[in-house]
Amino acid sequence: MTVPHPDLGHGPNRDRNHDPDHGPTPDPLVLDGTELSSRLIMGTGGLSSLHTLEQALEASGTELTTVALRRYAPGQGDSLFALLERNDIRILPNTAGCYTARDALLTAELGREALETDWVKLEVIADEDTLLPDVVELLDATEQLVARGFTVFAYTSDDPAVARRLEDLGAAAVMPLGAPIGTGLGILNPHNIELIASRASVPVVLDAGIGTASEAALAMELGCDAVLLASAVTRAQDPVAMATAMRHAVAAGRLAARAGRIPARRHAHASSPMAGRIDTDAPDAGAADVPRGDWAPVGERP
């Protein structure tokens, strides 16, 4: 398989803030025709300090963040909106807290009206213990929102069949969970995530369940186009440090996924040449004396 090779000549060049001498990033995330240089999408929930949130968002390098829609409370909403605007971060309103397609539709319409965007992260939850997606309502809501002109980012289960159906219904991106929201359990079914990513023709965003940086990197290595996370950063002991870690993890995972990893093998494979070794006192220590493992050679395994 030929692995598409990004232009790596500029070194770590995703950082538009610290790498001003180099041109546009060569490997953008394209969502609904919009190019983003960061493949990390951040949620904004979980931090009581807006100041820390702002620092964490900046450290993450994100260019797209989710927000929830709730009743206006004086002195509350303006500051988050202003924070995102002054940091030039796009807003992706979600339908968190909706249990039916009907609720999700109304919330999406309100988000479009309030935030002047057709983009919506569609979340339809089955119950509050698991917060797992109700895929029946989700498919219904996706179809209706697409018909109303929304760009739907569908938060879904890690079921490849459902992911395919969402794509067929016109979802702009499919966002399977790694694990239930806020659990930090990582990616419970890597095989399914890889299957979803390999079959999708729309961007796949690993959404929910990430606990630490290696899991974000794994999501990208499995073929996801982006990672969406909130709690892993906002509830970390040091949110800004974790945001930095996630930024690097997503970038590293993306590079690794495109670099063409070596196949896993059971036997060691020396990286130093055997020829030209220095002489030892045994003049003819035959190869037969070298202890060997008792596994079948790679390629001859059952």
Next chain:
Amino acid sequence: MTAITLNGRPHVVPEEATVVDLVAETVGRSLGPDGAPLDGGRLGVAVAVDAAVVPRSRWRRTPVAEGQAVEIITAVQGG
């Protein structure tokens, strides 16, 4: 006076108040006829009356009627 429910709580507005008046009162900013803030910033709120979205362009023409449930929502941290 007209008694309504605003964001789940009882509320009264003057007779002949429209949605734009109610939004301006709630957010504490002056709004133009098109619903845009006169201070030049973005408003970032949306309105539903009896579970139906009222687009900003219609706020001025939409009277608030006795007994209606009005929701004024905005972006908060989440997701």
